[in-house]
Amino acid sequence: MNRPTLAVRRLGIDTWRENVAFLHRDCPVVRAAGFQALSKVTIAAGGQSIAAVLNVVDDAHLLEPLQLGLSEQAFARLGAADGDAVSIEHAAPPPSHAALRRKIAGERLGREDLHAVVADIAAERYTKVELAAFVVATQQYELDREEVLHLTEAMIAAGRRLDWNGSGGGRPIVDKHCIGGVPGNRTSMLVVPIVAEHGLLCPKTSSRAITSPAGTADTMEVLAEVELAPERLKQIVHAVNGCLAWGGTAALSPADDVLIAVERPLAIDSPGQMIASILSKKIAAGSTHLVLDIPVGPTAKVHSEAAAQRLKRVFEFVAERLGLTLEVVLTDGRQPVGRGIGPVLEARDVMQVLRHDPQAPQDLRAKAIRLAGRMIEFDPAVRGGDGERIATQILDSGRALARLEAIVDAQGRRAEPPPPGPLVFDVPAPADGVVAGIDNLRLARIAGLSGAPQMAGAGLDLFVKLGDAVRRGEPLYRIHACVAADLGFARREALHDSAYAITGGAR
Amino acid sequence: MNRPTLAVRRLGIDTWRENVAFLHRDCPVVRAAGFQALSKVTIAAGGQSIAAVLNVVDDAHLLEPLQLGLSEQAFARLGAADGDAVSIEHAAPPPSHAALRRKIAGERLGREDLHAVVADIAAERYTKVELAAFVVATQQYELDREEVLHLTEAMIAAGRRLDWNGSGGGRPIVDKHCIGGVPGNRTSMLVVPIVAEHGLLCPKTSSRAITSPAGTADTMEVLAEVELAPERLKQIVHAVNGCLAWGGTAALSPADDVLIAVERPLAIDSPGQMIASILSKKIAAGSTHLVLDIPVGPTAKVHSEAAAQRLKRVFEFVAERLGLTLEVVLTDGRQPVGRGIGPVLEARDVMQVLRHDPQAPQDLRAKAIRLAGRMIEFDPAVRGGDGERIATQILDSGRALARLEAIVDAQGRRAEPPPPGPLVFDVPAPADGVVAGIDNLRLARIAGLSGAPQMAGAGLDLFVKLGDAVRRGEPLYRIHACVAADLGFARREALHDSAYAITGGAR
CATH class of the missing domain: 1.20.970.10 (Transferase, Pyrimidine Nucleoside Phosphorylase; Chain C)
Structure with a gap:
């Protein structure tokens, strides 16, 4: 049976990671081949073919019966021109x-x-x-x-792999990564400039937040462009020894990037997928040495020392087989690091540490020095135990600040960072007492409701941490939002349960 | 912050079970609220609200910046008129x-x-x-x-429940169901008219094929309309004692209908979901008594007697708690029932049995009499053991044929059934010997590639069954297709492995 020729039409609909094709219900091919809404189809033009899901259209305004419409990404992927002849078939199931x-x-x-x-x-x-x-x-x-x-x-x-051959002069290509779960933990934006300033190459790629109020890429994006093509990323690292880019756009691990889009709405973040996601991106970015931060705490991703050791062993097994030198560091995950939660507020904490602001959160500074020290000791010229001292000197001398500014300029400086969200609410302590517990997951949820990370200025600013004394009615933290509805959601949730346990009084 | 008012626009795009909303990328709400492609949103108009997934549109031809487009089903569900004012918010996660x-x-x-x-x-x-x-x-x-x-x-x-109160005059409302897995097993189209003719009410609702080449609804649709609203279905059963309808449209178990749309592409059909799906539809259809057919065989859904017993016990547990009288019958699932596989070919087998055609498949006839007999014995006026004799009389007298014709007329007779697919290929026996095994799954797959059930005329016509002698080169079965590409797929698969094991020669 001969089928009539269809003309492709770019429909300009952004369906993100799913290719969608559109046929009119009166298209003769729909009737002849028994296509239905959500049929999986293969579309071919000029030797190129793509898989897509079919939507059936009843509106002649959108599409004529002899046209085949494609969503924006599907159109780009097929690489045809508007009006080109296309064929459509039922898709065979994917090979796997x-x-x-x-x-x-x-x-x-x-x-x-x-x-x-x-x-x-x-x-x-x-x-x-x-x-x-x-x-x-x-x-x-x-x-x-x-x-x-x-x-x-x-x-x-499945992705591109960056090759630093020669660039490092035989020196290690170093990186750090945190498995996440602790809000506000933006050490990378301190560690990368310190290590780069020491002279090691540190091409750091980060993901955007999966289930948290901000990932390093979200926070760095407050200051600089983070979506860098691989060639551009290479030039930047050659120029300034380091970068803080978004891994997805850099095409380093496209499969991971597709999977994260599904994990995010399901709030799934499981050990095997996490290990593959992290190590594939690090190795694809050409890293030879990695420091991995696993925070441990009752509301962190890893709840116990035993679970951390189990995870550590699988990380080490995979890294060893793939030729990556790995140092796993278990850290305190009982509460957020620093004061800010959300892209703009976390960027503020980072800049305070770099600028020796008296307000700078000391826990963020100490953790960054510890991790940077371990990375500096990957340098064969550095004696074991000297790393932290070197890192402290680089930070205190202002050289780390200058290096971050250089990285921001190289990636493309954005306009002045936006201020924190203008709509605020202070969450009061319910009683006099001492902060005895902070629930990371609940705080992340409240920060998420406030609009982070989509709204860069949204999030939380913590006034007290574990062990601090508070008086009844004093603020525990401030919610920042950009939209009234978001402030309402976050406020209602915080008043229901603030995520703080105060001893010496009812929570 | 005040948001501009958006006007709803019906886009006439059939996205089936997923509500899709469309906003232009330049819509001020997209920018202000941080909406992205695939954001989950809540859309409200006139006191009604729906959940939807967002697609972002770049094409002003499709949508203006102050319009909010809706897919066909989303538009129907919201119940607004074209141009009505609508509001859009980030969706809170569903309550569950x-x-x-x-x-x-x-x-x-x-x-x-x-x-x-x-x-x-x-x-x-x-x-x-x-x-x-x-x-x-x-x-x-x-x-x-x-x-x-x-x-x-x-x-x-979650669905509507049909109430036959009084209609049965206190008699049982009976039904039968097969868990599937054996191609060609169209006993329902024989059992329902036999039992209805005996005088029991048998309001049978079936699903379309989930992972098989045809469901009862697909096959019945060759002869009659199967998409019947609950009120219509009730009238039909009052008039002719029985029906063979599609459960989904009858709104009896909407959740199940949504789930099947996902199970189908994944080819998932697991025990717990199967039991809930079958029993919820039967009970919602108002059945008080059910005969359940579980075929057992190495390539059926249930592979062993032990597994069948385990499944039977869970069926019985749930049925008992919900007040349904259940008889489970384990049957021979080692090979397809009848000769045809695919809607038109299976309808042909059914009509041959009803018409006493000398070609009629005797295994289909015998199985239908066995199941109908068990159902007739639900009638308190029938003595145990008399069911099969009564069923045989009804079938042999021609009354079952007349009753099926009455049901077809009541549901809405369709034009003359289409012929089997005109493109054919006969799959030859590789050697002289005897048929020692038939792989149901493989045959179903080959039938699926031929185009069944979407193309009603596509499928397989089996010439030999277990125990039959064949000579090298003689046809085992004929593939029917309606489209050349489908014939090609099915033929290639059949030549690779015909699904028949022949002893006395290499397969």
Whole structure:
């Protein structure tokens, strides 16, 4: 049976990571081939083909019966011109579909299986439904360490890999990463300039927030552009020894980037996926040495020393097999680091530490020096134990501040940072007493309701931390928001439960 | 901050079960509130509100900056008129989100939790990603029998329930169901007219195919309308004692209908979801007595007698708690039933049995008589053991044929059934020998590639079954397709592995 020719039409609809095709209900192909809404289809033009999900259109205003509409990303990916002839077929399932089904059924996947799955994800051949199924089927402890190794390997293989060959003059390419879970923990923006100033290459790529009120990329974006193409990123690191970029756009681990888009709405962040996500991006960025920060605390991502040790061993297993030198550091995750939570407020804390502001949060300073010290000791010329002293000198001399400014200029300085959200509410202490506990998850949730990280100025400013004395009615923290509805949501949640436990009085 | 008023616009895009809203990238609300592609939003107009996923549009042809576009279903659900003022907010997570996350993490859910989840699903407050996560997190043996009971109860509570009060004159309202997995198994289209002719009320609702080449609704649709509103369905059953309708449109279990849309592309069909799906629809349809057919065979859904017994016990537990009289019948699931696989070919088999055609498949006839007999024995006036004899009389007298014709007329007779797909390929036996095994799953897959059930005429016509002798080169079965590409896919798959094992020669 011959099918009529269809003309492609760019519809200018942003459906983000899912390719969507549109056909009119009266299109002869819809009737002849039995296409339905949400059918998976393959669309081809000029030797190029893409997978897409079909939407059926009843409105002749949008599309004529002999046109095939494409969402913005699908159109870009197909690479055809408006009006070009296209063909459409029922899609065969993606090559890894059998492996996906076996994983859903609880089976162990081999190296080939995981490479096939990741290749399909990176090529955007999975629907959102299939992505969600993979994410749920591989969460918690559903991946063993060999599977995590193969998932990591596959994620590296699916992306670009930066090569610093020669640039380091044989010196290590260093990086740091925190597994997250502790709000306000913006040490990277201090550690990268210190280490870069010492002379090591530190091409740091970070993700945006997955389930937290701000990721390093969100906070850095207050000051500078973070979406850098790989070539640009390389030039910057050659010029100033370091960068603070967003990994996704840098095309280093496209599969991971697709997966995060599904993990985020589900608030899933499971060990195997986390290890593969972190290590694949670090290795793809060309790092040879990594310091990994695992905060431990009752409301951090890792609740106990025992769980931290278990996670540490899998990280070390995968890193060792892939030739990455890894130092895991367990840190105090019982409360937020610094005072600000949210992009603008965290950027303020970082600048206070760099500028020796008397208001600067000392816990953020101490933690940054500790981590930078461990990275500096990756330098073979540095004696074991000297790292922290060197880091402190670089910070106190103002050289770290100058280096961060140089990195910001190199990435592209943005206009003056916006002020914290103008709509505020101070959350009062319910009684006299001492701060005995702070719930990181609840604080992150309240900060999220205030609008962070989408609204850079939104978030929380903490006035007291563990061990501080407070009097009844004194503010524990201030909520900043940019929109009245957001302030209302965050305020209601904070008044219901502030996330602070005060001893010597009722919480 | 005051937001500008937006005017709603009906976009006529069929996104099926997912509500999609469209805003122009230059819409002031997009910028002010930090909306992104795929943000979850709540849209309100005139006291009504819906949840939707946001797509951002760059094309002024589609949408002006102060318009808010809605997909067809979202528009219908909101119930506003084109041009009405609407408001849009970031959506709070659906009320059951915490329960969903706990289930994903492997916890057991309570009655309230499952009612909240199902209420959210039925109200279409879950995204496809959330639906997929729920389906995967509750599959295999992840639901215990109490959870299955609560899920079933919640699915009934979320839909309409038909009430036959008085119509049966105190007689049982009977139904039958097969859990599926065996192609060609169209006994319902024989059993319903036999039982209706005996005088019992049999309001049968079936799903369309989930992972198979045809469901009863798909096959019945070859002859009659199957999408019947509940009131219509009631009138039909009053008039002719029985019906063969599609459960989804009858609004009996809307949550199940939403879930099936996700289970289908993932090819997931797990015990707990299956039990809740089947029993919720039967009870919502007002059935008091049910015969359940569980085929057992190496390539059926249930592989062993032990697994069938385990499944039977959970079915019985839930049915007993919900006041449904249940008879479970284990049947031979080692090969397809009848000859045809696919809607048109299966309808042909059914009509051959009703018309005493010499070609009529005897296995289909025998199985239908067995199941109808068990149902007829639900009639308190029938002696135990007499059911099969009564069923045989009704079939042989031609009364079952007349009754099916009456049901078809009542539901709305369609034009003459289409012929089997005109493009054919005969799959040859590789050697002389005897048919020693038939792989149901593989045959279903080949039938699916041929275009069934979307293309009603597509599918397979089996010439030999278990125990039959064949000679090398003789056809095992014929592939029917309506589109050349489909024939090609199915033929390639069949030549790779025909799904038939022949002893006395290589397969």
